[in-house]
Amino acid sequence: xxxxxxxxxxxxxxxxxxxxMTGLYIIIAKGNxxxxxxxxxxxxxxxxxxxxxxxxxxxGTAPIFPxxxxxxxxxxxxxxxxxxxxxxxxxxxxxxxALALALIVRIRETYGTIEEDEILVxxxxxxxxxxxxxxxxxxxKSL
Amino acid sequence: MKHHLILRVVTKLLAGLIMLFGFYVQFHGDYSPxxxxxxxxxxxxxxxxxxxxxxxxxxxxxLPPWFIHKMLAFGxxxxxxxxxxxxxxxxxxxxxxALNSHYPSHGQHYGIIAVELGVGITVTGVMIAVYYAFxxxxxxxxxxxx
Amino acid sequence: xxxxxxxxxxxxLIKHLPIxxxxxPFIAAPLIVxxxxxxxxxxxxxxxxxxxxxxxxxLLITVQSDGIVSYHIGGWAPPVGIEYRIDHxxxxxxILITLVSTLVLPYxxxxxxxxxxxxxxxxxxxxxxLCLTGLLGVVATGDAFNVFVFLEISSLSSYVLVxxxxxxxxxxxxxxxxxxxxGTIGATFFVxxxxxxxxxxxxxxxxxxxxxxxxxxxxxTVRSAFAFIVVGIGLKLAIYPIHLWLPRAYTFAPSAVSxxxxxxxxxxxxxxxxxFMFTVFKPNFLSEMNVLEFFLLPLAILAMxxxxxxxIFQKDLKSLLAYSSVAQIGYILLGLTLLSEKGLTASIxxxxxxxxxxxxxxxxxxxxxxxxGGSLLKHLEGVAxxxxxxxxxxxxxxxxxIGVPGTAGFISKWLLVEASLEKGLWPIAILIILSSLLAVVxxxxxxxxxxxxxxxxxxKEGEIPKSMLIPIWVSAIAxxxxxxxxxxxxSIAEIASQTLQPDYVNNN
Numbered sequence: 001x002x003x004x005x006x007x008x009x010x011x012x013x014x015x016x017x018x019x020x021m022t023g024l025y026i027i028i029a030k031g032n033x034x035x036x037x038x039x040x041x042x043x044x045x046x047x048x049x050x051x052x053x054x055x056x057x058x059x060g061t062a063p064i065f066p067x068x069x070x071x072x073x074x075x076x077x078x079x080x081x082x083x084x085x086x087x088x089x090x091x092x093x094x095x096x097x098a099l100a101l102a103l104i105v106r107i108r109e110t111y112g113t114i115e116e117d118e119i120l121v122x123x124x125x126x127x128x129x130x131x132x133x134x135x136x137x138x139x140x141k142s143l
Numbered sequence: 144m145k146h147h148l149i150l151r152v153v154t155k156l157l158a159g160l161i162m163l164f165g166f167y168v169q170f171h172g173d174y175s176p177x178x179x180x181x182x183x184x185x186x187x188x189x190x191x192x193x194x195x196x197x198x199x200x201x202x203x204x205x206l207p208p209w210f211i212h213k214m215l216a217f218g219x220x221x222x223x224x225x226x227x228x229x230x231x232x233x234x235x236x237x238x239x240x241a242l243n244s245h246y247p248s249h250g251q252h253y254g255i256i257a258v259e260l261g262v263g264i265t266v267t268g269v270m271i272a273v274y275y276a277f278x279x280x281x282x283x284x285x286x287x288x289x
Numbered sequence: 290x291x292x293x294x295x296x297x298x299x300x301x302l303i304k305h306l307p308i309x310x311x312x313x314p315f316i317a318a319p320l321i322v323x324x325x326x327x328x329x330x331x332x333x334x335x336x337x338x339x340x341x342x343x344x345x346x347x348l349l350i351t352v353q354s355d356g357i358v359s360y361h362i363g364g365w366a367p368p369v370g371i372e373y374r375i376d377h378x379x380x381x382x383x384i385l386i387t388l389v390s391t392l393v394l395p396y397x398x399x400x401x402x403x404x405x406x407x408x409x410x411x412x413x414x415x416x417x418x419l420c421l422t423g424l425l426g427v428v429a430t431g432d433a434f435n436v437f438v439f440l441e442i443s444s445l446s447s448y449v450l451v452x453x454x455x456x457x458x459x460x461x462x463x464x465x466x467x468x469x470x471x472g473t474i475g476a477t478f479f480v481x482x483x484x485x486x487x488x489x490x491x492x493x494x495x496x497x498x499x500x501x502x503x504x505x506x507x508x509x510t511v512r513s514a515f516a517f518i519v520v521g522i523g524l525k526l527a528i529y530p531i532h533l534w535l536p537r538a539y540t541f542a543p544s545a546v547s548x549x550x551x552x553x554x555x556x557x558x559x560x561x562x563x564x565f566m567f568t569v570f571k572p573n574f575l576s577e578m579n580v581l582e583f584f585l586l587p588l589a590i591l592a593m594x595x596x597x598x599x600x601i602f603q604k605d606l607k608s609l610l611a612y613s614s615v616a617q618i619g620y621i622l623l624g625l626t627l628l629s630e631k632g633l634t635a636s637i638x639x640x641x642x643x644x645x646x647x648x649x650x651x652x653x654x655x656x657x658x659x660x661x662g663g664s665l666l667k668h669l670e671g672v673a674x675x676x677x678x679x680x681x682x683x684x685x686x687x688x689x690x691i692g693v694p695g696t697a698g699f700i701s702k703w704l705l706v707e708a709s710l711e712k713g714l715w716p717i718a719i720l721i722i723l724s725s726l727l728a729v730v731x732x733x734x735x736x737x738x739x740x741x742x743x744x745x746x747x748x749k750e751g752e753i754p755k756s757m758l759i760p761i762w763v764s765a766i767a768x769x770x771x772x773x774x775x776x777x778x779x780s781i782a783e784i785a786s787q788t789l790q791p792d793y794v795n796n797n
Binding site: 236 | 305
């Protein structure tokens with residue numbers, strides 16, 4: 001089953017799995033918030049690569065009709081649809097990254113750090129102080 | 144970054160060319176790789192490199208933030224309006240055949256140009272707005288230390 | 290009267306209803322940014338929401354009289370083009386979303402005066418409208434990749450909305466970041482599943498996909514596509530082990546945002562799961578895979594029991610309600626895994642009933658935040674003396690959450706117990722009743738704190754303003770109304786579940 005032709009024939013799937021697992025590992029294992037975003041981007045890039053690689057048909061040419069529109073029924077064209085889907089997915093990925101980075105900037109300003117473990121420690125210790133402080137404030141409009 | 148001579152001169156030479164290339168990519172999207180999204184990024188890159196090398200406040204004088212926010216919204220409205228026009232001819236949403244009553248295939252061409260223009264304007268606005276939002280935060284490293 | 294109104298084809302707009310449902314909030318959002326004035330932005334949002342409600346109502350009547358509504362975008366016929374397809378389940382969820390949005394908007398207008406600085410109000414309404422667009426778009430569309438695009442639109446705007454709670458409590462930022470990471474992983478898994486389905490069938494139209502899948506035998510591609518799609522939607526749905534973003538996000542978000550998201554975002558994810566499980570992968574495939582009994586059913590039961598127990602020990606009203614949301618989603622998932630017509634009906638009804646129950650309760654929690662400065666139990670002691678109307682509505686909401694007869698929660702739990710007994714699974718029926726008893730424990734904890742403790746916080750202002758009180762009472766009365774008069778909800782849900790699995794029901 002594991003012959004050379006099987007491995008090389010499915011090369012794009014192997015690479016997709018490797019990249020996807022790398023991205024997921026970085027998101028879970030790294031503590032720095034910016035590194036998590038890098039891992040998220042790697043994870044999304046693996047999906048883009050997967051989609052585009054399934055669009056290529058063996059022996060297929062670029063999917064453009066000739067100018068005089070004499071369409072030869074024998075010609076095989078590669079599939080242009082996955083490219084369009086990926087363009088949309090890339091834009092979604094960029095928006096997510098921009099939003100995540102904006103959140104990281106705000107977290108840095110509020111907490112002073114972007115390491116996940118330090119933020120967790122600060123959240124837990126602030127909880128007890130905050131309960132005492134909030135009961136002294138007057139309720140209602142606070143801004 | 145003003146004291147880096149090479150960066151200053153190169154930016155002055157290139158910023159206009161980058162913007163021109165962005166326009167080229169925008170309008171040649173149906174003949175070569177390009178289209179609205181790519182062109183928007185390139186046009187925004189021209190403004191952003193000007194803002195990075197020279198002061199961001201100079202870039203804000205040329206393109207003030209309120210203008211960028213309105214540009215952003217205008218692009219989306221242009222796209223939606225192109226789709227809504229076909230309602231008035233009785234066809235479905237985003238049916239480009241409605242845009243030209245004599246030759247429906249010309250209508251497809253006009254429709255694609257209009258929506259790509261909308262996308263390009265919006266993407267430019269978004270990228271410049273993101274840069275303004277990030278770049279306006281007070282920096283912790285002095286300019287001379289770069 | 291409605292059919293009289295429908296005879297007039299206003300500008301020929303009646304046949305464009307499916308796309309108008311999504312288009313009206315979508316155009317209103319950049320319009321608000323373009324105009325940029327704070328006073329107009331609320332009224333524009335409210336107008337867009339009311340128009341969406343009217344369109345959803347018209348679509349409900351049209352679908353009930355004429356059958357499935359199909360709309361071809363760009364004039365391209367499916368499966369070549371994108372199709373918007375409204376059937377009974379879609380109209381049900383559309384009515385829920387637009388109803389929740391219209392009810393919560395007057396409440397939002399007053400409550401964000403206390404929670405968000407005034408400069409940000411315009412952009413808040415724009416983000417709210419984008420979230421509404423995304424949610425409506427997921428339900429209205431009939432094309433798989435379009436589902437992903439609208440899902441991401443609604444998710445990104447909900448990350449922004451959740452992070453706006455940082456003006457009150459800075460932990461909203463980390464909660465929004467966590468929500469972002471887990472939501473993006475879920476959406477990316479979903480898109481991998483769609484890619485695998487596209488590889489297998491060559492089309493992206495949901496109905497076309499199901500026809501092609503039916504005619505082929507099950508291959509490994511289809512099975513892994515199913516796995517990816519269920520896990521991806523499960524991250525958005527907050528199925529038990531991957532629910533961790535939900536309590537923090539709902540606790541630290543602004544209260545109006547928690548009310549809106551709790552009533553709509555997870556319900557739309559349930560809709561996606563039902564659509565993919567029953568329309569694309571038909572029930573035959575599901576029973577062949579045996580995944581529902583061995584995987585989703587234990588997870589649903591664990592969700593019901595464990596998160597109810599966690600909710601008992603929470604010190605914050607909003608996080609208690611968030612954990613109970615996860616438990617209620619366990620109920621909905623349980624109804625799905627039973628794979629019978631009654632089970633599916635029970636899930637669809639519970640979608641609606643839980644939506645309006647949680648809407649009421651989160652709005653009440655927001656009222657307490659506004660008047661008492663927080664929603665911890667220390668703030669809630671003895672609040673019924675100064676805020677009697679709000680606390681009375683809270684009692685009604687909690688009764689509906691428990692499932693007392695006469696309220697909306699009872700209908701769905703009754704149907705669920707009936708569905709599991711029909712299948713012969715009486716241990717599951719006992720577990721459903723057990724988790725309702727756990728709900729009694731944590732609801733009683735809150736009611737005791739509200740009514741029976743001494744009021745230690747001095748407050749000058751008494752009750753919340755009318756613009757916040759009236760939506761709370763309208764949804765509280767809706768809880769009772771849909772518990773007593775179940776004709777509308779049950780009839781729609783039954784027709785929806787019949788259309789979703791016609792062959793399976795006839796053969797089994």
